[in-house]
Amino acid sequence: MEHLLQHVEQWKGDLEKWVRQLPPEQLYTALVVLLLTVTFLLLGRLFKGTKSNTIVLAGLSGSGKTVLFYQLRDGSPHQGTVTSMEPNEDWFILHSESEKKNKIKPVRVVDVPGHPRLRPKLDEFLPQAAGIVFVVDALDFLPNCRAVAEYLYDILTKTNVVNKKIPVLILCNKTDKVTAHSKEFIRKQLEKEIDKLRTSRTAVSTADVTNEVTLGIAGEAFAFVQCHNKVSVAEASGIKGEITQLEQFIREHVKP
Ligand SMILES: Nc1nc2c(ncn2[C@@H]2O[C@H](COP(=O)(O)OP(=O)(O)OP(=O)(O)O)[C@@H](O)[C@H]2O)c(=O)[nH]1
Ligand SMILES: [Mg+2]
Missing domain, CATH: 1.20.5 (Single alpha-helices involved in coiled-coils or other helix-helix interfaces)
Structure with missing residues (x-):
């Protein structure tokens, strides 16, 4: 010693x-x-350690988020869902992947109700979000176009979404009905509406110095391709279980 x-x-x-x-x-x-x-x-x-594996479903009330949530998890729409009063969240292997159960990682899916009072709940989940699915009712789109664009604008200008470049999928739902609008039509209408919002909102907020993110390129008509995060459009029918494009988006951002 x-x-x-x-x-x-x-x-x-x-x-x-x-x-x-x-x-x-x-x-x-x-x-x-x-x-x-x-x-x-x-x-x-x-x-x-904090690598994100959460997919957040957002969108107006009645757009079909809860039906999509159950389709993803159980492969059935659980018909007769009522407007949600709190977020639905669960960890699961997508129903369509159930045969490879032991070899893949589960996804955490959160369905945030569209009721304006419950929307702030979204902020609780964004820090862990690997992707946001913004569900749009393609059937009843035109009367709600303004409201849809406002909610989407709010999401696209959130600092979390911009700084972390969280990809957003605009999912045009209810395509099982022939009168549903196409995803191209919905994309164009939303771009136009956001362009209007952009002018009105910046006009209002220049007085009280704002740190809000400005969308798109000044002096150019707004288009989703101008966003720093990836914004894409897809179609689905939650009721019929036609959700392949949604599943592709999920697995692109939460690796199995
Ligand atoms: N035709 C058709 N109807 C659908 C589809 N998906 C949902 N619906 C109907 O749309 C209504 C609303 O669906 P929900 O899934 O409850 O809507 P939500 O987005 O969860 O609404 P909140 O919980 O209020 O935010 C229900 O009556 C569904 O049956 C679809 O793919 N096609
Ligand atoms: Mg719901």
Whole structure:
């Protein structure tokens, strides 16, 4: 034991001598490099740990989010759903993937009710969101166009969505009905409506210095391709279980 202590003392002495010989600048640089490396390693760990695997379903009340949620999980629409009073959330393997159950990772799906009073709940889930599915009623679209565009505008300008570039899928639902509008029509109408909103909202907010994100390119008509995050459009019928494009979006952003 004493022998070992002696050795340690000697090493300490040697080390001190060696350090004293070093020019101080070199010593400081070494320390800074060491600190930076440790910080980066720790940060890397932290971000890896919070890797997002949540898909958030948002959209106006009645657009069909809850039916889609059950289709994704159980492969059936659970007909007779009423307007939701709180978010529906669950971890599951998509119903269509049930044969490969043991080999794939589950997805966390959250259905946030469209009622204006419950919409702020969305913010609780956005920090973990790998993707947002914005469900639009393609059947009853025109009378609600303004309201749909307002909600979508709010989502697209949220700092979380912009900074983390969360991909958004505009899902035109209820395509089982022949009178449903096409996704191209809905995309164009929404772009026009958001363009109008953009002008009116910036006009209102310039007075009281705003940190709100401005959408698109100033002086150009708004188009979803101008967004920093990816915005795409797709079609679905929750009732009929035609949800392949939705499932593709989910698996593109939450790897199985
Ligand atoms: N034709 C048709 N009707 C649908 C479809 N999906 C949903 N619906 C109907 O639309 C209505 C609303 O569906 P929900 O899933 O409850 O709507 P929601 O988006 O969850 O509404 P909130 O919970 O109020 O936000 C129900 O009457 C459904 O039967 C669809 O694909 N086709
Ligand atoms: Mg619902």
